[in-house]
Amino acid sequence: MTAPQIVWFRRDLRLADQPALCAAAAAGPVIPVFVLDDEGAGERRMGAASRWWLHHSLASLDAALGRHRSKMVLRRGRAEDVLARLAEQTGAASVHAIRHYEPWWQAAEEALAKTVDLQLHDGNYLLPPGAVTTGSGDPYKIYTPFAKAARQQLPARDPFDEPALANPDDWPDGDDLADWTLLPTRPDWATGFAKAWKVGESAAHERLDAFADQVSDYGEARNLPSQDGSSRLSPHLHFGEISPVQVWDRLSRHGGEGADTFRGELLWRDYAQNVICQFPRYPEESYRDYSSGLWRNPDRGHLIAEDLEAWQQGRTGYPIVDAGMRQLWVTGWMHNRVRMIAASFLVKHLLIDWRHGEQWFWDCLVDADYSNNGVNWQWISGTGVDSNMFSRIMAPLTQSEKFDAAGYIREWVPELADLSDEQIHDPEGMFRPAGYPEKIIGHKEARERALAAWREVK
Structure with missing residues (x-):
């Protein structure tokens, strides 16, 4: 045989x-x-x-x-x-x-x-890393020209069908999956995961079909955490239960801005892997290294460690940040717009090194991806090869109102559920229910502190 x-x-x-x-x-x-x-x-x-x-x-x-x-x-x-x-x-x-x-x-x-x-x-990607290069043959470092060049090569191929399989005469022994103890025991912190997700190849295609039916609204809906406008494909893509080629092919039947916006996000995934190929330790090492004077790292004092813990637990006093961090803990996932707000809060409001956030996300996300996680954190912290400027500081209260997060906050911060849409984004004074923390730091104070630290190290 x-x-x-x-x-x-x-x-x-x-x-x-x-x-x-x-x-x-x-x-x-x-x-x-x-x-x-x-x-x-x-x-x-x-x-x-x-x-x-x-x-x-x-x-x-x-x-x-x-x-x-x-x-x-x-x-x-x-x-x-x-x-x-x-x-x-x-x-x-x-x-x-x-x-x-x-x-x-x-x-x-x-x-x-x-x-x-x-x-x-x-x-694992739309195009093999290294396939998209500049005119001189060098890999791209910036997303926009990378994506423009990649689109000219796509689609690179059609998806393959599932093959017929022949089996060996004898099977080697293997472990029992249960013996690997991949699941939590006591306490079972993952009960919310089972409610939030269906796992596997069939579930991935079900999710893609559902998303394709609403993709025309994606350009706007992806930014509204109170709506179910996200694709929720990221863990399926990360574990390869569905390929990006299959997703691109399925969405090619849909025109319009929404489908094109999502194709751009698939290309960001390719771009992130392209960065890792150039800088293998990117999720651990800043591309633009700042002086240690910028970060208030937890090992420099217990108050800073308490700030990190408050962020991890969703107890910052900023409802949009707290909602995101609690959603992450309960479901292993966080809405993408809220990820940016929560990440920015850690590195700019609290001045805590982005690597502490990257490690927390690595442990808590079901879609924790070495390239995406590292590239996204360095983008928000201003340290990356292609990144937001550190001096651009997101205002979480303004973001919460702008993107209509009231319903999202009610779901994940239930102690604020009885507040009106106007009060819930910033429950100060008499509107702050007992048990909900005061702001860990005021936005104006945090912004001024961050800009002063930036000027000092710049």
């Missing part, structure tokens, strides 16, 4: 439009494998929220493989070592995988390629 082919799944947990799976299926019997490699990832091991999603996504993919009388083989350990042993044990001719660009995955791919026939395929 033809030698089996191993498919190494990572953030590509789908059967359709999965180039590595298609190539392996065309070459012989397929052994699907997922390796939980906390050792190789080191400090970038998946956060708690991502692990919750991973558990359910793997369970869903295993059930889908069951339609082919196939299954997912689960192993735990350093990926390159686990896969090399598995290839020897099964007599696999090749290991197929979709390319990943995070530093720890690049190191694993390089090491694995020394011991097995590793076949790498593109499939």
